[in-house]
Amino acid sequence: MSYKSGFVSIVGRPNVGKSTLLNSLLGEKIAAVSPKPQTTRTKIMGVVTDDEAQVVFLDTPGIHKPKNKLGKLMVRSAEQSAGEADVVLYMLDASDYSLEKDGEILEGISAPAVFLLINKTDKVEKPDLLPLIEAFSRLRAFDEIIPVSAMKKEGLGELMNAVKKRLPSGPQFFPEDTLTDQPEKQIAAEFIREKMMRNLSEEIPYGTAVVIEKMKYDDAKDMTVIAATIYCEREGHKAIVIGKGGTMLKKIGTDARRDIARFTGTKVFLELWVKVRENWRNSDAQLKNFGYSE
Numbered sequence: 288m289s290y291k292s293g294f295v296s297i298v299g300r301p302n303v304g305k306s307t308l309l310n311s312l313l314g315e316k317i318a319a320v321s322p323k324p325q326t327t328r329t330k331i332m333g334v335v336t337d338d339e340a341q342v343v344f345l346d347t348p349g350i351h352k353p354k355n356k357l358g359k360l361m362v363r364s365a366e367q368s369a370g371e372a373d374v375v376l377y378m379l380d381a382s383d384y385s386l387e388k389d390g391e392i393l394e395g396i397s398a399p400a401v402f403l404l405i406n407k408t409d410k411v412e413k414p415d416l417l418p419l420i421e422a423f424s425r426l427r428a429f430d431e432i433i434p435v436s437a438m439k440k441e442g443l444g445e446l447m448n449a450v451k452k453r454l455p456s457g458p459q460f461f462p463e464d465t466l467t468d469q470p471e472k473q474i475a476a477e478f479i480r481e482k483m484m485r486n487l488s489e490e491i492p493y494g495t496a497v498v499i500e501k502m503k504y505d506d507a508k509d510m511t512v513i514a515a516t517i518y519c520e521r522e523g524h525k526a527i528v529i530g531k532g533g534t535m536l537k538k539i540g541t542d543a544r545r546d547i548a549r550f551t552g553t554k555v556f557l558e559l560w561v562k563v564r565e566n567w568r569n570s571d572a573q574l575k576n577f578g579y580s581e
């Protein structure tokens with residue numbers, strides 16, 4: 288059998304588990320995951336290489352009705368990624384799906400192969416999957432329908448085999464030890480943002496962005512020294528991000544530091560600053576400054 292390589296986009300509505308799947312397939316956390324929808328804002332590449340194939344997975348922002356320019360960029364990047372893929376994995380949450388909303392998104396998806404990936408099967412009873420599979424099969428033809436649990440890493444072997452069958456023959460695009468094309472700084476910023484998604488309530492984390500000002504391994508200190516700025520949309524939000532006596536900012540920093548340390552394999556010193564940029568989610572210039580542009 289010849290060597291296979293290609294691009295596989297993971298798309299679907301927000302919160303279905305796309306980023307969890309990417310992390311599970313890689314066996315390493317590079318993408319932010321949270322119980323809140325619209326956690327992912329840009330596409331994130333993860334590469335799985337073995338003796339038979341090199342699969343370039345793209346985790347994408349959840350497709351939703353955007354309310355601002357950031358949202359529009361997010362949705363566009365997901366749609367674009369789906370349009371360029373050899374295989375699209377259209378992911379559903381088995382415990383929370385909508386024939387209408389999912390159906391509408393699926394209408395816009397065409398790729399050489401489209402799989403229906405039914406995630407979070409650990410949350411439902413097996414027989415409950417049958418009506419779901421029947422209903423979605425009536426919507427359109429899928430090349431494969433695969434139930435998985437991205438969190439419990441169930442069904443991923445079957446998924447990998449099915450994906451490899453659909454990839455074109457071709458050489459490795461990246462050196463075989465490549466994990467991602469995301470710079471370390473970007474991953475660190477995403478971990479910090481993830482902790483805000485997890486620790487801050489309601490609208491506040493949606494209005495935050497993280498810029499890494501400095502990230503450098505310090506030989507003398509034997510640790511990675513990071514300085515980052517958190518931007519939020521209002522003075523009132525800044526106060527909440529910092530918290531009483533700085534407790535919230537400390538919690539965000541402690542949690543983020545743990546993930547960054549695991550990823551870099553070093554000790555981490557993390558310094559966080561908080562600033563206000565009103566309405567940045569609708570400013571082209573600010574979006575670009577924060578790394579959100581086409």
Ligand SMILES: Nc1nc2c(ncn2[C@@H]2O[C@H](COP(=O)(O)OP(=O)(O)OP(=O)(O)O)[C@@H](O)[C@H]2O)c(=O)[nH]1
Nearest residue numbers: 301302303304305306307321325326327349437438
């Ligand atoms: N029970 C269960 N929970 C899961 C599974 N996969 C993901 N989750 C949870 O679902 C939530 C959303 O996961 P994400 O991976 O952030 O979802 P996403 O599709 O990337 O979301 P967006 O980036 O907002 O589009 C998190 O709380 C995950 O822990 C699964 O297989 N089973």
Ligand SMILES: [Mg+2]
Nearest residue numbers: 305306326327
């Ligand atoms: Mg995500």
